[in-house]
Amino acid sequence: MKSMTTKLMITAAALAIATGVAAAQQYRADIPFAFRAGTKMMAPGSYSVRVKESGKWIVVSSATSANSAILLTHYQADAPKGAAEQPTLTFACETSRCALATVWTGPSVPAMSFYQPRSGKDDLVSATEIRLVKLNGD
Numbered sequence: 001m002k003s004m005t006t007k008l009m010i011t012a013a014a015l016a017i018a019t020g021v022a023a024a025q026q027y028r029a030d031i032p033f034a035f036r037a038g039t040k041m042m043a044p045g046s047y048s049v050r051v052k053e054s055g056k057w058i059v060v061s062s063a064t065s066a067n068s069a070i071l072l073t074h075y076q077a078d079a080p081k082g083a084a085e086q087p088t089l090t091f092a093c094e095t096s097r098c099a100l101a102t103v104w105t106g107p108s109v110p111a112m113s114f115y116q117p118r119s120g121k122d123d124l125v126s127a128t129e130i131r132l133v134k135l136n137g138d
Contacts, residue, residue, distance in 0.1 A: 025051040025105060027132040028063075029089055036099040036117065037069035049089070049132060051105060055112045058103055071100070076110035087132035092116055094123045105132070 027049045035042050037060045046063040055076060061068035085107060092101040097117075104111040 026135045027087060028135055029130050029132050031130055033098055035091055038071045040069040042067060071114050073112040074115050075113050077113055079104060079111055089130045089132060091128045093126050093128050
């Protein structure tokens with residue numbers, strides 16, 4: 001009985017590791033402005049973006065500090081109209097602030113959209129796109 005329990009635990013651990021590796025995609029982006037990722041303010045700089053569990057959530061981490069944010073996907077939508085072949089981050093920018101709005105990782109994959117702070121009545125909102133670079137090893 002003890003041998004069977006040990007085998008089941010080892011199998012479950014191997015499956016969990018394999019699922020985690022298969023489900024994660026990692027990208028890099030250089031973002032030249034401060035932005036909000038969920039409720040967290042992020043400084044300009046180089047960031048890694050890890051897509052988890054087929055786009056159910058992402059982790060945005062600074063390459064130079066311990067600053068990171070976890071965002072749950074609000075909904076998944078079709079690829080952006082006129083989208084290039086390269087993966088992109090799209091930010092909704094107002095006069096004094098930008099917030100991460102969507103992450104799109106390439107053709108035949110839906111775009112992941114995130115909750116946005118409510119804009120002011122007279123604020124003009126524009127979209128800014130930053131290209132993602134897929135990191136090797138995935």
